Amino acid sequence: MTSVPKGTAIVTGAAQGLGRAISLRLADDGYDVAVNDITSNTENLKTLVTEITARGRRSSAIFADVTNEDEVKEMVGSVVKQFGGLDVMVANAGIIRVGTLLETTTADFEANFAVSVRGTFLCYKYAAEQMVAQGRGGRLIGASSVAGKQGHPNQIAYCSAKFAVRGLTQCAALELGRYGITVNSYAPGAMVTPMLESIRVMNDNRGSDSGQFYDGDYYKRMADRSSVGYLGKADDVASVVSYLVSKEAHFITGQSISVDGGVHLS
Numbered sequence: 001m002t003s004v005p006k007g008t009a010i011v012t013g014a015a016q017g018l019g020r021a022i023s024l025r026l027a028d029d030g031y032d033v034a035v036n037d038i039t040s041n042t043e044n045l046k047t048l049v050t051e052i053t054a055r056g057r058r059s060s061a062i063f064a065d066v067t068n069e070d071e072v073k074e075m076v077g078s079v080v081k082q083f084g085g086l087d088v089m090v091a092n093a094g095i096i097r098v099g100t101l102l103e104t105t106t107a108d109f110e111a112n113f114a115v116s117v118r119g120t121f122l123c124y125k126y127a128a129e130q131m132v133a134q135g136r137g138g139r140l141i142g143a144s145s146v147a148g149k150q151g152h153p154n155q156i157a158y159c160s161a162k163f164a165v166r167g168l169t170q171c172a173a174l175e176l177g178r179y180g181i182t183v184n185s186y187a188p189g190a191m192v193t194p195m196l197e198s199i200r201v202m203n204d205n206r207g208s209d210s211g212q213f214y215d216g217d218y219y220k221r222m223a224d225r226s227s228v229g230y231l232g233k234a235d236d237v238a239s240v241v242s243y244l245v246s247k248e249a250h251f252i253t254g255q256s257i258s259v260d261g262g263v264h265l266s
Contacts, residue, residue: 003030003056005031005032006029006030006031007032007085007087008034008086008087008088009023009034009086009089010034010035010036010062010075010076010088010127011023012091012119013066013093014037014045015035015037015048016041017191017193017195018143018191018234019035020048021234021237021238022092022237023052023059024238025238025239025242026088026242026245027051027052027055027059029242029246030057031057031087031088032058032083033057034059034061034062035048035052035059035061036066036075036093037063038064045061045063046061048061060079066115066119067119067122069122072119073122073126085130085134086130086131087131087136087138088138088139088245089124089138089139089140090241091119091120092142093143094195095112095115096112096158097111097157098155099154099155099156099157100154101156104157112160113160116143116162116164117164120143123142124140124172127140128140128172128181132181135179136180137181138180138182139181139182139184139245140172140176140181141183141185142183142185143185143186143188144162144163145162145187145188145189146188146189146258146264147159148163148165148187149163149258150264165256166185169256170254182244182253183253183254184249184256184257185257186237186256186259187258187259187260188260189225189232189258189264190222190261191231191232192231192233193234226260226261226262227261228261228262231261232260236259240257
């Protein structure tokens with residue numbers, strides 16, 4: 001029998017990696033969770049819905065492109081109609097294209113910004129609009145990165161976009177705090193996820209063309225950069241999100257929480 005939920009959450013980019021782990025953790029925490037991704041990830045998203053409902057929580061798969069304003073607005077409206085409100089928005093969707101300044105095309109640069117920046121902006125905007133109307137506060141959480149705190153070689157488009165997510169988060173936090181809405185982001189380092197594997201493959205394919213940035217053992221290099229000496233897991237980020245959406249985190253807003261094993265110290 002399903003118990004009364006703590007609230008309703010939307011997690012974008014939920015079909016794999018961090019989004020999937022966050023969705024399951026929020027379900028374990030007592031939230032009903034609407035999970036979002038694009039149609040190419042249909043099977044993974046349907047499987048996730050099954051796993052969430054098996055935990056005794058309500059869930060639904062919402063297929064929408066976060067770069068499309070109408071689709072984001074419709075996604076929020078659909079979730080509110082189905083679940084009766086919205087309390088948590090996790091704007092997790094993101095992509096990465098590797099390349100130096102001289103190599104990166106305008107299309108690759110704009111693709112990173114479309115998903116990570118425009119997508120986060122739209123998710124924040126329409127979730128906040130609903131939360132303000134409800135009058136009971138809420139939690140907005142975005143996906144930045146350790147690459148959004150310090151520049152990385154061969155990642156100029158990705159780093160630029162993740163720096164921008166921090167700016168969005170800080171501005172939204174200043175505007176929404178008086179409504180009881182906190183706005184934060186998480187900044188992962190190297191995590192064992194499909195995205196990290198895609199970066200490894202892209203770096204391996206670049207090979208010696210990467211010059212000083214390539215040493216043939218991407219995972220080891222990423223692990224060695226951290227203070228703890230090993231890679232993180234998706235659940236490590238999910239646990240931070242779990243706290244940020246809690247009532248106890250009401251006095252934390254405008255922050256970008258590093259989850260990187262001590263790579264970026266601040």
